[in-house]
Amino acid sequence: MTPPAFSLVGLRFENIDKRYGGLLALRAVSLTIQPGECVVLAGRNGSGKTTLLRIAARLARPSRGTMSFSGQFSGEEAAAIRPGFVAHATMVYDELTAEENLLLFSRLQNVPQPGNRVEALLHEVGLSDRRSSLVRTFSRGMRQRVAIARALLHEPSVLLLDEPATGLDPQGVSWLAEAIRRLRDSGRTILMSLHGESEISSLGTRAIRLDAGSVAADTRTGATFRSILTFADA
Amino acid sequence: MTSLDSVFAAYIIGWAVFFVFYLTVAKRTSTLREELDRLKNSLNRGK
Amino acid sequence: MWKRAMTGAIVLFLVGAAAYASFFIAPEEKTMHVLQRIFYFHAAAAWAGMTAFSVCFVANLLYVWRRSEKWDSLGVSSAEVGLAFITVVLITGPIWAKPAWGIYWTWDARLTSTFVLWLLYISYLLLRTLIEEPDRRALLSALFGIFSFIDVPIVFGAIRWWRTQHPAPVIMGGPGSGLEPTMRKVFFFSVLALHALMVFLIAERYRLEKLRTDVEVLRREAEAI
């Protein structure tokens, strides 16, 4: 996979609150993520990781504050930035085959030569021989692979991964770690939420711990990787 | 029912609807006010 | 507190004066005699109700645009008050219709479209009770309110266009057409009085809504501890 030219994109969260009903999922979160950083988000369930990622993807609108992409581009280009997003849900259709799913989303995102791109990605995620089976018939691990392939279709310059290793077997985790390493080394900005230390968390260049919707620790401000990653499990 | 009765009935029922509506608003307001005080108290104690 | 009581008293006085005027100042109508006196109340309530729904529509638009909680509160308040007015219209209508036409209800244009209007805003309030999260509730109900309001003239057009082709049991010249000057004055005074009542009720209901959001905030804090 030879990555095409893409702009370096950073993320800037300014004083973000997000309220869901009676619940404050995020409170006054301010964060700047430089282009090319690979950030591990740690924290208990319900600490706001998913919400932060959904806001970064522009799927959720903050109740207060702003999220913006930073980098050398015009405002118009910034509006066109589409992060690649892997969420808890697979975000693919069970009633379509793996190939149909990927073709649909590459058409929607105007990926040039969708056929070739899908072909290459199916090969990369190791689903070439199951391409024409319905996703419904897939195992959890295979679904996760389709989900990851979907997020990578348009070669995004920002990747948002919410517990990307969920459902993957050890072999799959190694494969994913390798894929993330390559994406990181190509200069893409990665923000991923993880549970505990793993092959994948060791790829991070920075770690942040969220607690009850606020940033509780950041390797930028002196915390150690180890303390952030192990604390979350405690 | 004579015409005049109808007229009275219309006015009285109409006013009654507004009055009842106003009462429900007042009722809801007072329940909420009680709850507000209760919450304020429990929050002060919590601090 | 003082100001509210004063406003309440003024509104009460206006409504009372309007009632007095429609009973004793307005001249007797030729065909319907005393019965026609319902008109001042019935039609004025309809006007005020429509104004309340227009306020609701504007508040809905402003909410979608500005996303400020106050527009959401104004939206519910005016919808509820509008509904109260239209309920009055729907009750006084049949009371008037029975002695005038001999039946309580006829599926004629005005009645039917008012009824559909009433249903639309019932749905609006119902929808609000079924969405838990405040921001989403505000946004989605605002959008539904916008769709409903756009629908109103179309409903009226449709029903009037086709329903009036069918002979209604009693055909009545629409009131308001060629009203005698004193009647006209009394009517517009009634309209003014009921608008004052409407504004007062919306203000009261708005205060309630504010209180509700305050309680919600405190509850949130209490839970956070």
Added chain:
Amino acid sequence: MSLLSNTGALLGKELRTEFRSRELLTTTIVFILIVIVLFSFTFDPTSDESRRFAPGLLWLAFLFASSLMLQPCFLREQHNDTLSALRLSVSDPFAIFLAKLAANTLFLLLTELLLLPLFAVMYNVPVVPVLHWLVLVFFLASFGISIAGTSLSAISAQARMRELLLPLLMLPLLTPILVASTEVTKSLFDRAPFVQWKGIGFLAVFDVVFLTALWLFGEYLLEE
């Protein structure tokens, strides 16, 4: 341009998933079938009576059926959160609505056309001479129902009691469609059939108004 190509791609997906299972079409058709049979017990369908009641019956059945058929429209997208994937992918969220309402219009139209012969036989109304006009009315009405229904199903999918809520939101809003299409159909079933242009124009106006509203406000319906 990307709006059209996105809509095309999404429409392809809607059609493919539906024609793979045909769940929506079969359930809707069976539902209307039941309603049509049950209605016949409530009055004696002699020829003259049919002319008077049949159009209203037909449109009521279609309207209720559509409130069932439009139910899963956005609910389906929640299952794997594919709605988020769509929102991330399309450049204009209006494409999501356009594709869905095009698909729904097509499904409704298909149901109506499949049931029309049966209806004509059971209620003894001559449909063949006015078929082309009927198709036009069916199209305009189904399009209107789909526009309102698709937008409202995006709302009801996010609320509690969603299955009950959609008809409650949708049916009052669709009164104009019911009135207009019933009247136009009635004039087409008349002993001396004629085309009520004003009714057809009315349906078109409804469609245009609500399509514009959806275009203006659609993206907010999907907001999180």
